[in-house]
Structure formats: structure tokens, C-alpha cells
Amino acid sequence: MAMTGVLRPGLAQIRVLDIDAAVKHYVEHVGLMKVGTCGDGRVMLKGRDEFDHHSLVLRPSDQAGFDLFAFKVESDEALSAFEKRLTAYGVEVTPVAAGEQPGFGRRIAFTLPSGHRIDLYAEVARADEIPDVENPYIWKSVPHGMGAIRMDHILLYGPDIDKNLDIFENCLDFKLAEKVDDPEGNVFAIWLTCSNKAHDIAFVRHPEPGKLHHVAFFIEDWNAIGHAADVMVREDIAIDLGPTRHGITRGQTIYFFDPSGNRNEVFAGGYTFYPDDPVRTWSFDQVGRGIFYYERALNERFLGVVT
Numbered sequence: 001m002a003m004t005g006v007l008r009p010g011l012a013q014i015r016v017l018d019i020d021a022a023v024k025h026y027v028e029h030v031g032l033m034k035v036g037t038c039g040d041g042r043v044m045l046k047g048r049d050e051f052d053h054h055s056l057v058l059r060p061s062d063q064a065g066f067d068l069f070a071f072k073v074e075s076d077e078a079l080s081a082f083e084k085r086l087t088a089y090g091v092e093v094t095p096v097a098a099g100e101q102p103g104f105g106r107r108i109a110f111t112l113p114s115g116h117r118i119d120l121y122a123e124v125a126r127a128d129e130i131p132d133v134e135n136p137y138i139w140k141s142v143p144h145g146m147g148a149i150r151m152d153h154i155l156l157y158g159p160d161i162d163k164n165l166d167i168f169e170n171c172l173d174f175k176l177a178e179k180v181d182d183p184e185g186n187v188f189a190i191w192l193t194c195s196n197k198a199h200d201i202a203f204v205r206h207p208e209p210g211k212l213h214h215v216a217f218f219i220e221d222w223n224a225i226g227h228a229a230d231v232m233v234r235e236d237i238a239i240d241l242g243p244t245r246h247g248i249t250r251g252q253t254i255y256f257f258d259p260s261g262n263r264n265e266v267f268a269g270g271y272t273f274y275p276d277d278p279v280r281t282w283s284f285d286q287v288g289r290g291i292f293y294y295e296r297a298l299n300e301r302f303l304g305v306v307t
């Protein structure tokens with residue numbers, strides 16, 4: 001499919017309590033690569049199959065959680081056009097100067113009704129170490145840890161997610177792939193895509209604004225999910241749930257926690273989405289199977305534990 005406008009997720013910045021423990025977790029265990037350190041102590045990381053400068057930033061803080069999630073758009077003209085559309089819609093847009101994150105060009109930032117900061121950018125430098133592009137091997141060096149390929153998507157918790165949906169559909173041309181309705185018929189959860197992935201960002205309705213449920217890393221397949229579970233046990237990583245499968249997106253998954261209590265996911269598979277697909281809708285009585293397909297029930301942590 002032709003991809004225009006917003007191309008893909010490109011950057012997540014989260015807060016961690018102990019930067020050394022966090023770097024060890026994400027590099028040695030999840031399998032990301034350390035790119036470097038910003039002047040203010042933030043650490044930049046990337047997946048082994050990513051070309052961009054970095055895709056995950058860990059910011060030292062006394063409280064774990066979510067700072068921002070950013071999408072790459074196709075051109076600077078597209079960035080200006082999205083800025084106009086957001087402003088016309090009534091969303092306050094703030095410019096972020098080029099270089100605020102090493103390698104990144106100018107960004108625009110705005111806050112969703114759910115309390116989450118979203119950035120858009122058009123320019124980002126290539127990483128020093130990128131995947132082979134001439135006669136490529138499937139990987140440049142043997143994958144380590146859980147073998148994270150790329151930062152894939154994020155699930156965020158907050159209020160007014162129906163308003164988020166309207167902004168993503170009307171200002172940014174995202175498509176709603178799947179949703180869960182509550183018993184009264186109101187939107188309880190949404191899975192949105194700007195690509196042909198089953199989701200690039202998702203939201204669950206929650207009273208507190210600005211919360212992180214998980215940031216997800218793509219891995220190869222079901223065998224890689226099993227290997228990731230073996231890594232989690234060997235390294236004594238707290239597992240939330242899995243290995244299992246989602247009914248929603250059909251992805252294969254494990255939820256687990258970083259040393260600061262931020263939830264991570266390793267995710268494989270998922271169906272191919274096309275922009276003319278109908279929305280898949282789940283009723284509240286089936287949400288257990290939607291989230292955890294084999295267990296067919298939510299655990300309490302899915303709804304209650306966020307950072």
C-alpha cells in the first residue's frame with residue numbers, strides 16, 4: 001500500500017528510576033543497542049533492524065512512566081500541513097527545536113485529551129550502525145537477549161479516548177483497526193494504525209491521565225516469544241502474562257516489567273491491515289478473549305497496573 005502522511009512510530013521516551021539497571025534491562029535482556037547519552041543524562045537506544053538514530057529514550061526520574069511518543073511523517077511539508085490541521089481543529093501545537101534529541105530535526109508537540117504528549121517529525125539522521133543494505137545478511141551481528149527487532153507500538157491509559165480517536169482520524173489520517181465497547185456502548189479501548197500493521201498506538205479508557213500501559217518491541221515469531229520467556233526466567237525478570245496471544249491484533253505476546261515497573265511487551269505476528277478494512281468490534285463480555293486469547297480472561301493487573 002502507498003504510505004503517506006504519518007509513516008510510523010519512531011520514538012518513545014519513558015522515565016526510569018535507576019538508569020544503569022534500565023540500560024542493562026533494555027540492552028542485555030530485551031536486546032536493544034545503546035546509541036549514546038544526551039547531555040542531560042537521557043540514554044538513547046535502538047533496535048537492531050532500525051535505520052534511524054534512535055527509537056527509545058530512557059530519562060532518569062524519581063517516577064517511572066511516559067514522557068512522549070513520536071511519529072515520523074513523510075516530509076517537512078507534511079509536518080507543516082499536520083500542524084495546520086491540528087491547530088484548525090483546536091489542538092495547541094508547540095514547536096520543538098531540531099537537536100533537542102540528537103539526530104532529530106524539528107518536531108511539533110501536542111497533548112492529547114487523554115493527557116499524553118505526541119510529537120511529529122520529518123527528519124531524523126541515520127544511526128551509525130544500521131542494518132546491511134548491500135547483499136544484506138538477515139542481521140549484522142548475532143541477536144542477543146530477547147532479540148528485539150524494533151520499537152513497535154505503545155498502549156496508553158487515560159480519559160477521553162473517544163476525543164483522541166477523533167484527533168487521530170480527522171487530523172492525522174489514522175485508521176481505527178479494532179475497538180472494545182463498554183456495556184453502555186461507549187468506547188473503552190481503541191487500536192489505531194497509520195500503516196498496514198494491526199496497530200501503531202492504542203488507548204484504554206482510564207480515570208488518570210497520561211499513563212503508560214506498555215511499550216512494545218517486535219520480535220521474529222512464536223519461537224522468539226518462547227526464547228524471550230526463557231530469557232525472562234534466566235534473568236529473573238517479572239512476567240505479567242504470557243507467553244500467550246491477543247485476539248485483538250492476533251499478535252503473540254509476553255507482558256513483563258522493566259526494573260522501574262514500566263510494562264514492556266515482546267510482540268510477534270499480528271494481521272496485515274489495509275485502510276479499507278472494516279473496524280473489528282469487541283463487546284465487553286468478550287474482552288478477556290480479545291486481550292488474552294488463550295486465557296479468555298483479563299488479569300487484574302491489565303486494568304490496574306500502569307506507570
Ligand SMILES: [Fe+2]
Nearest residue numbers: 155216265267
Ligand atoms: Fe501491545
